[in-house]
Amino acid sequence: MNRRSFVRRRPFSTLWLILLIALLGWIWQERVALWAFPDIISAYTAKEYCSCRYVMNNDAGYCRGYVKQWLPFSAFTDDPVSKQVMVSGIGRSNTAMWIGERQGCRLTP
Amino acid sequence: MFKGFSLLFMLLLSLTAHAENWPAEQWSTGPTLSGPAIQALETYAFPPRDESTRKGIRTDALLVIRDGQLIYERYAGPTTADTPHLTWSISKSLMAAVLGVAYGEGLFKLQDPVLKFYPPLQTHPAITMADLLHWASGLDWQEDYEYAPLNSSVVAMLYTRGHHDMAAFTSDHAEYAQPGQAFRYSSGDSNLLAAALKNIVGPARYPDFPWTALFEPLGIRHAVWETDATGTFVASSYAYLTARDLARVGLLMARDGRWGDRQLLPKDWVAFNRQPFDRYRANQDEAVPGGHWWLNRAADSAAQPWPDAPADTFAALGHWGQAMYVIPSEHLVIVRYGDDRDGSYRHNELLKHARMAFTGKVQP
Numbered sequence: 001m002n003r004r005s006f007v008r009r010r011p012f013s014t015l016w017l018i019l020l021i022a023l024l025g026w027i028w029q030e031r032v033a034l035w036a037f038p039d040i041i042s043a044y045t046a047k048e049y050c051s052c053r054y055v056m057n058n059d060a061g062y063c064r065g066y067v068k069q070w071l072p073f074s075a076f077t078d079d080p081v082s083k084q085v086m087v088s089g090i091g092r093s094n095t096a097m098w099i100g101e102r103q104g105c106r107l108t109p
Numbered sequence: 110m111f112k113g114f115s116l117l118f119m120l121l122l123s124l125t126a127h128a129e130n131w132p133a134e135q136w137s138t139g140p141t142l143s144g145p146a147i148q149a150l151e152t153y154a155f156p157p158r159d160e161s162t163r164k165g166i167r168t169d170a171l172l173v174i175r176d177g178q179l180i181y182e183r184y185a186g187p188t189t190a191d192t193p194h195l196t197w198s199i200s201k202s203l204m205a206a207v208l209g210v211a212y213g214e215g216l217f218k219l220q221d222p223v224l225k226f227y228p229p230l231q232t233h234p235a236i237t238m239a240d241l242l243h244w245a246s247g248l249d250w251q252e253d254y255e256y257a258p259l260n261s262s263v264v265a266m267l268y269t270r271g272h273h274d275m276a277a278f279t280s281d282h283a284e285y286a287q288p289g290q291a292f293r294y295s296s297g298d299s300n301l302l303a304a305a306l307k308n309i310v311g312p313a314r315y316p317d318f319p320w321t322a323l324f325e326p327l328g329i330r331h332a333v334w335e336t337d338a339t340g341t342f343v344a345s346s347y348a349y350l351t352a353r354d355l356a357r358v359g360l361l362m363a364r365d366g367r368w369g370d371r372q373l374l375p376k377d378w379v380a381f382n383r384q385p386f387d388r389y390r391a392n393q394d395e396a397v398p399g400g401h402w403w404l405n406r407a408a409d410s411a412a413q414p415w416p417d418a419p420a421d422t423f424a425a426l427g428h429w430g431q432a433m434y435v436i437p438s439e440h441l442v443i444v445r446y447g448d449d450r451d452g453s454y455r456h457n458e459l460l461k462h463a464r465m466a467f468t469g470k471v472q473p
Binding site for chain 1: 160187188191192195260264265268269332334337338347349
């Protein structure tokens with residue numbers, strides 16, 4: 001009886017509450033994917049730039065354009081001596097490194 | 110002296126008997142072609158390139174082998190004859206060829222459970238090697254990424270949760286169907302094959318196996334194949350070859366797995382690669398899956414995916430327009446590398462123009 005009257009008195013609050021619970025439920029269900037999601041842009045950029053530059057031997061300018069996505073990254077370093085590429089974006093950083101003639105590049109660690 | 114001459118004579122005789130071209134250190138070249146059909150092909154494949162919008166057809170390399178000779182080659186963008194170009198999912202078909210050598214050594218059978226070679230697959234003991242080669246593991250894999258990046262299995266595998274150990278990441282997926290019963294294209298299935306290969310050939314041979322088994326016998330000198338952190342080859346995505354080198358694999362396939370006098374891949378292996386998977390349903394994908402290759406076959410009441418090419422055409426296909434087409438009946442191998450960022454490139458159009466230019470034929 002009490003609950004019915006709360007729903008009647010506060011129909012919009014009830015609706016928001018249900019939506020909030022549904023949202024929290026979805027977040028909980030997708031927590032692993034959501035936590036990993038921000039890594040995509042920096043990991044993708046670091047890995048594919050490394051391979052573009054040090055496996056396919058394209059020039060740096062071309063490779064910067066090659067890995068460009070709709071989301072920008074905040075930091076980018078390419079060390080040509082160690083052939084190591086570090087990229088940051090959306091609060092995450094990832095590094096890819098050239099391993100050897102046959103193995104090409106790989107995300108580290 | 111006389112003996113030497115007769116030997117030479119016999120040798121010359123046998124050479125003319127097998128008038129078959131094979132590449133040595135380089136491809137031998139055929140006559141240079143020109144004319145309106147070549148122009149039409151180039152108009153299609155090499156329109157002006159826009160590096161800022163990245164729209165439209167953006168061919169990096171186009172190379173054609175006919176009867177074992179290089180008859181056409183053109184590069185664009187940053188790619189040259191010496192560029193080991195990323196092949197993306199063409200890697201899957203290359204892994205099939207590598208596995209074919211191990212199969213020829215009698216190291217596994219198609220109906221072997223994958224578990225036999227890859228123990229972490231305990232939760233899915235019924236999956237066989239043939240199921241993985243058909244992309245029919247039954248694992249609930251999401252290959253889409255452009256539209257559902259959050260739940261894309263392939264993005265998570267390559268860049269986030271899965272990149273340390275891609276086969277283990279794949280094994281952790283639930284089953285949505287019985288193994289072998291339904292086709293669902295999966296990069297995870299291909300990487301399970303790469304992980305199984307480790308115990309098929311043994312960990313000592315494994316790191317060099319693609320080179321010793323396939324690349325070196327074919328004279329491929331500059332192949333790169335990236336691995337995950339456990340040393341498993343990223344069979345789904347990360348093999349790099351020059352267009353000229355990839356075409357060697359195409360010639361091997363066009364000639365039923367034979368390279369010169371050596372049957373490198375057993376004939377029944379290549380036949381399996383080219384046999385349509387009977388559980389494939391019309392329009393599930395852009396071509397009909399065989400054993401880790403794509404076929405231009407009518408299937409499940411649907412017409413051939415590429416109507417302007419012969420029915421024996423088969424291909425290795427990859428993201429952003431990578432393709433190698435093999436047409437045994439017309440002795441053609443066509444390698445096309447690209448950087449297509451939209452879906453405007455059409456396999457059938459390229460095949461139609463290429464056949465006009467190099468065989469003078471319109472209809473299959």
